[in-house]
Amino acid sequence: MRRTIAVAALAASLAFSGAARADITVYSAGPANLIEALASGFTKSTGIKANVFQGTTGQVMGRIEAEASNPVVDVLISASWDTATDFDKRGWLVAYESPNAKTVPDAYKTRTAVAQGISALAIAWNPKSGTPKPAEWTDLAKADYKDLVVLPDPTQSGASFELVAAEQARNGWKLFEDLKANGAVIGGANAAALNPVLQGAKAAVFGGVDYLAFAAAKKGESLEVIFPASGTIVAPRPMMILNWSKQQDDARKFIDYVLSDEGQAAVAKVFLIPARTDIAAGRPLIKDIKVITIDAAAVYPKRDETLARFAKTFGH
């Protein structure tokens, strides 16, 4: 018995010391294959190890919140720019301007945050659905799409919330009321909303993230990505260095790496728009999409109210 305990204690101490050897810790929302490629590329080019925790924005934030008394994260990559604004306001971020950020548009960098890449919302439409190809958001409220439209849940997707807020600011709640009257449903987070469209249960996603749809189409799924001419929301994904980080120099090197030619090529490879405008990508770029800008300072304080009204419209 005593020997077993001794062996267990030894094994435990080995495991604990192994965990302490991490060089930097990156928490990332967004594509898992992207953050894995970036972490291994970073280690190859700098010799610094990057430990990664990947999840949805909510899971990442829940972990940071629960860890607040003993935080371990050095670099945070969120899928929502709102995080960067909020964390900056709380004074949790370190100011840093990467030398590689020169060609990142001003809209996608601040004193304390810079975009890793950008995604846009689109109509993801299944051509095999037997419906006419939609061109505009309002098309999806037409009789052709009766019971065939799914919306990502704006409580679970920051970009969806911004699309709801932008549309509501332009035209009030009419479009969402029309969509509901036409049998549109809320379908979970982004990938969950895409699934019924792939199988054909639904014909189109109203405002799904484009990179998931591009990746699915590339794999051979019957899917088209349509950016309405009236405009859409883009979601830059901010990278931030936390002020409690004990490895701030290495954290800066990580930001530099993500914004390097190699790092941005990895971003483009998963069908996100690279943050740097001088990097090529096999998909429409910011200049090809009409972007609706929202007044974040006016929209976000009313978030709960907007979400409650949206939920009520859809009978929740």
Added chain:
Amino acid sequence: MRSGQQTADQQTAGPAVWFGMAGLLILVAVPIAFVILQAVFPELGRGSFARPFGQVAAVLGDPALLRLTRNTLLLGVCVVALAAIIAVPLGFLRALYAVPLAPLWDVLFLVPFMVPPYIATLGWIMTLQPRGYLAQLTSLHAGPFLFSFAGLVFVMALNLFPAIYFAVSRTAVAIGSRYADVGRVCGAGPWTAFRRITLPLATPALVASALLVFALTIEEYGTPAALGRQSGYLVLVTAIETRTADWPVDLPGAAILSLILVLLSVGAFALQLKILAGRSFETTGGKPQAFVPAPLGAMALPVLIGFTLIALLATGVPLFAILATALSRTISGGLSPGNLGFENFEALLSLESGGLRALGNSLALGLATALLTGFIGAMVAYAVVKTRFRGKAVFDALSMLPNALPGVVVAVGLILAWNRPLPLSPYNTPFILLLAYSCILLPYPIRYANAALRQINDNLEAAARVSGASSLTSLRRIVLPLIWPSLLSAMLLVFAVASRELVASVLVAPVGMMTVATFIWRQFEQGSIGLGMAMSTIALIVTLSVPLAITALTRGMGGIAR
């Protein structure tokens, strides 16, 4: 005799009570204490005790709370009712009659328990929604039914009915037909004998398993999230999840809602005690008797049809959907020969995807959890059943509490408890997952070992002590071998459930470490459903074959699930 037994108790109590107590404190009391502290002190995460009860009024004053609680209760009651309607007749038939292919049905009904609920639900969606697999095969679909309260109850009951089926059938076998036969001899008809004798004797197992189904229903996240959201049917767990996954994160709110959930479960537990109070159900007082199940006669065909129908629904549909999706090149390609291939399995087995590492992690964690909970569970059960000490009732209740805690709350409690600047903290190591799984699953071994221990006469241990055995020796040589079959069953169940646990894994997994469930969840989130289903297939084969192999090796020592 009385005093001799007391002496034995006092001497054997030591190690078992201490191991059990220490295990319960570390695994269960610590995370629950931090959840309660978090509910009371909203700033606890930042190490501050400011604004005590600052959040309670706001959360309890939310008008939606009443609706969430009512929805949760209604869902729990309806799922229990439907699961019982399915499981009770099947369980009694399986126990009392010679049902054709009996072992096959046991294995098939084990599958729904081993398929992670979120996967089974996704399988149902992909089968029943318009243009789903059913529509592709028959041009029929059941979308409106599936995305409704009825659909939610239907899917959850089919996932959970095995808990009642196994409890009822194993207990009914133990009761045997002796008592009913006596009734028959005294002139009762077969139906009267069943209704007045067999059914009442099976009540404890029936009530206990119904309580388990209720607890599992109200703490399940995946199915209500996938089916309930579309129909606007929200429950407490979905609200808890929203509070932990929606920035700004509201951990105090999540903790308060969790405590409401715990109260619902404790209420159900109290109801169970009330139903069973003051009655004796002892049936194993004498020597075991050979029990020959009665022939079904003309009922054989209808019974066979009933078993087949339930197996097709509960096991066939989810398995078919998982396999069909895993073997499809694209989802939009549907069930056509040209669209089938092993690409997803090849991608999974390529080293890049990390799928194999995740599988290895989950198997190792599942094994470690089974061993740890088996050991502590046996000690706790021994302390509760065979010894007397102060605070035993608290000890007993504490051992059942994790049943009512949603995984997400256990995870938050563990982070709050262990993510501190301690010299040796399990946080950010695989040990935190071991702690999480052990906390969530400890009630299974405790329950199973408890039931087995109640059947062992104290004289056996007393005899060993009189013959000069030390307390540990009698524990090791007499008690453990006698409860081993039950304990093994529980540990196999723990292994299967731990190796696919999702909700806690997502939050507490150390950086850089993946498990089967987080791998699958990640694939779903990235839109790679085929890859996720390929992983589910392999994980299912492995987690199902390990228990079956162990059962085959230890044949005659007890069933897989009871």
